[in-house]
Amino acid sequence: MNGEKIRISNIFPDELIVPNNPIITYIEGDGIGVDITPAMIEVVDSAVKKAYAGKKRIVWKEVYAGQKAKRLKNDYLPEETLYEIKEHVVGIKGPMETPVGGGIRSLNVALRQLLDLYSCVRPVKYLGQPSPLRHPEQVNYVIFRENTDDIYIGVEWQANTPQVKKLIEFLRKEMNVDAKKIPDDAGIGIKPASEYKTKRHVRKALRYAIKNNRRVVTVMHKGNIQKFTDGAFRNWAYEVVKEDEFKDKFVIEGEGEADGKILFNDRIADNMFQQLLTRTADYDVIVTQNLNGDYLSDEAAGMVGGLGFAPGANIGDGYAVFEATHGTAPKYAGKDMVNPGSLILSAAFMLEYIGWKEAAKLIEDGIRNTLKENIGTYDVIRELSKLGIKGYEVKCSEFAKEIIRRM
Numbered sequence: 023m024n025g026e027k028i029r030i031s032n033i034f035p036d037e038l039i040v041p042n043n044p045i046i047t048y049i050e051g052d053g054i055g056v057d058i059t060p061a062m063i064e065v066v067d068s069a070v071k072k073a074y075a076g077k078k079r080i081v082w083k084e085v086y087a088g089q090k091a092k093r094l095k096n097d098y099l100p101e102e103t104l105y106e107i108k109e110h111v112v113g114i115k116g117p118m119e120t121p122v123g124g125g126i127r128s129l130n131v132a133l134r135q136l137l138d139l140y141s142c143v144r145p146v147k148y149l150g151q152p153s154p155l156r157h158p159e160q161v162n163y164v165i166f167r168e169n170t171d172d173i174y175i176g177v178e179w180q181a182n183t184p185q186v187k188k189l190i191e192f193l194r195k196e197m198n199v200d201a202k203k204i205p206d207d208a209g210i211g212i213k214p215a216s217e218y219k220t221k222r223h224v225r226k227a228l229r230y231a232i233k234n235n236r237r238v239v240t241v242m243h244k245g246n247i248q249k250f251t252d253g254a255f256r257n258w259a260y261e262v263v264k265e266d267e268f269k270d271k272f273v274i275e276g277e278g279e280a281d282g283k284i285l286f287n288d289r290i291a292d293n294m295f296q297q298l299l300t301r302t303a304d305y306d307v308i309v310t311q312n313l314n315g316d317y318l319s320d321e322a323a324g325m326v327g328g329l330g331f332a333p334g335a336n337i338g339d340g341y342a343v344f345e346a347t348h349g350t351a352p353k354y355a356g357k358d359m360v361n362p363g364s365l366i367l368s369a370a371f372m373l374e375y376i377g378w379k380e381a382a383k384l385i386e387d388g389i390r391n392t393l394k395e396n397i398g399t400y401d402v403i404r405e406l407s408k409l410g411i412k413g414y415e416v417k418c419s420e421f422a423k424e425i426i427r428r429m
């Protein structure tokens with residue numbers, strides 16, 4: 023079957039036009055990429071075949087980045103890779119070794135800039151994996167972390183440099199900042215929070231909540247302290263939910279009856295961290311800035327047993343790149359040992375994103391049923407043994423087959 027390109031709707035940038043034989047680009051990834059990527063493709067192909075009886079099929083197109091690209095193309099990040107991912111709208115990638123020694127562009131940064139992937143989206147769900155919680159079944163979150171604003175922009179000045187001294191002088195003299203607040207030996211980082219970037223991110227989360235029949239959207243921030251960044255993020259989010267597109271579909275906490283609508287509220291970050299543990303079931307879709315989202319998504323992943331089953335995606339207007347959330351685990355590379363769960367669930371999320379929900383559900387069912395029988399890779403077995411449960415250890419490739427068998 024020849025593949026066709028996925029297109030982005032001209033009218034609604036969040037909507038895709040997906041053929042029955044979409045071409046999807048993939049990057050194998052460094053390190054354990056050689057183990058988990060083939061496992062992911064096998065599971066996805068089986069789920070799609072089973073869900074649509076052969077009427078739909080993904081046509082995979084490998085593009086190169088990282089070590090494999092260096093080997094084959096003598097370039098860690100060839101221009102054609104970026105071009106191909108853009109051209110085909112949706113892609114999935116294995117983990118990439120962070121470039122060492124300078125001079126190598128980061129793939130994630132390049133893709134984020136080129137495709138303006140402004141929301142990092144992390145679904146966190148309990149599928150039976152060994153968890154430290156007593157009621158992990160209450161965990162079913164989708165965390166929207168803003169990807170382009172905040173302290174992450176990397177505009178910083180090192181302490182005691184001429185640049186930072188100049189900035190400190192400016193802040194004291196021109197902006198009347200008390201010298202006690204910013205002493206002579208301080209380094210300084212800039213934290214922007216912009217209305218445009220906040221609002222497009224919040225709109226994406228609200229649209230997701232509507233489309234996927236979610237119950238609650240919570241904005242998490244530290245606006246009580248950082249009034250003009252986190253506080254502004256919160257206030258702009260409230261402006262968005264009152265827009266025509268959303269106002270009839272959401273009810274703001276404390277402002278009326280739910281009446282079948284989605285509850286919209288906000289929580290201060292420190293409270294939110296403890297509430298995920300103490301009032302786990304109260305949360306659903308969570309919208310955050312960059313730094314808060316970074317912390318919170320790993321906390322949530324930890325609640326259901328860690329990063330082994332934590333999928334992720336970077337999404338912009340239509341364009342989306344799905345990825346495993348863990349790294350390249352070099353000591354296990356090529357040993358057919360590691361857990362492919364994070365990449366497989368990222369692929370399930372990708373299927374949901376292109377509207378192939380039936381296939382996504384089959385994958386989740388397959389994982390759930392496999393874990394129910396205490397079958398897993400070494401990391402799953404290690405966690406089970408901590409709970410006093412005997413498990414059956416399988417290799418990475420075998421785990422994929424066990425999932426397929428139980429879809």
Ligand code: NAP
Binds near residue numbers: 116346349350360362
């Ligand atoms: P890592 O690759 O995530 O591995 C750390 C540990 O996590 C492993 O030793 C292993 O723990 C466990 N682990 C990771 N993936 C696993 C899997 N699929 N199945 C089972 N266990 C798994 O983190 P790192 O060692 O800090 O980073 C290695 C490289 O990856 C670095 O170059 C880093 O920059 C890069 N990285 C890339 C990404 C990305 O591309 N998105 C993300 C993070 C890190 P045990 O040995 O205890 O079992």
